[in-house]
Amino acid sequence: MVREKSKALILDFDGVVVDSEVIALAELQACLAEFGIELQLGEMIARFLGASFESIEAFVHDTTGRMPDASFREGWYARLFARYSRELRIMPGVLSVLDRLDDREYPYCIASGSSCRRLDFALKTVDLSERFAGRAYSADSVEHGKPAPDLFLFAARKMNVRPEDCLVVEDAGAGVSAAIGAGMRVVGFVGGRHLTNHREEHAARLRTAGAADVVTRFDDLLQIADASA
Structure with a gap:
């Protein structure tokens, strides 16, 4: 797990917050x-x-x-x-992490490569629209989507946090590359069902793209809240 302290968490959505991929x-x-x-x-x-x-x-x-x-x-x-x-279901462990972050007033948001239309529909489907109101950003918000860094830089500005103080959770190589390009630290996530038979090879792909570490269970990310208290 990444040890450095961070001041904000940026979550990819598909394959991270929801098991949609x-x-x-x-x-x-x-x-x-x-x-x-x-x-x-x-x-x-x-x-x-x-x-x-x-x-x-x-x-x-x-x-x-x-x-x-x-x-x-x-x-x-x-x-x-x-x-x-x-x-569509929320990824196991996500709500526990969000509750812990809320308790500590630790900022977090979504930065999704999906369109606003797809992101909004999915958030409503899993009853997360209210929780992420005003902090769910789509590739539609920027000129260039992932692997360009634009969306992550946009999210950092919205949270009023420096890029280097952000920690990103991503399940895709394009997203990892985008976060690295934005000057952010990245944890790769390989817990989605789409990776059931491909976890090791995909974890290697994420590390090659620049992920500092890779986790399989979202619960492991609770250490972020503990390390950043």
Whole structure:
């Protein structure tokens, strides 16, 4: 676990606060299959975890010569939101960490590579909208999403904290790179169900990107609150 004291916590959302990536990747896999693109889950994780939607569209175009129209995103969102409503859950241990941080008046926020639309829907689905009111930031808030550092720098400004005093929790290499680019420390998280059979290889990927440490259980992050008291 990271030992240095920090003054604020920035959380990625998908695959960190909520166990959503197992849904998102499966439904993206199905949408890509409609373009004749067949990818195994391991390749989906390596290629698309934390990726912007624009980069997914570019991949489809480069692979097939066809640029997806608006129906591609709408079809994926329709699949996502239907399953979110039935299946989306908060990651085990998240609420305990947030309660501890609230008790200590330790600032935290979400910095998600998702669109506002997707982020807002997911927050409402798991009853976290009120808890993160005014502190849930989307890639829509900045010109360049992850792996650019813009979103993390934006989040730090909103919390009135220096970037070097922030600790980021990320499950994607693009997010780790973005946080490192912003001058922040990063803990990688590999506790999502989408990584059940890929944890070791993905943990290595996060460390290579710059994560100072990698944890499997969100409860391990309680040490952040203890170290920062």
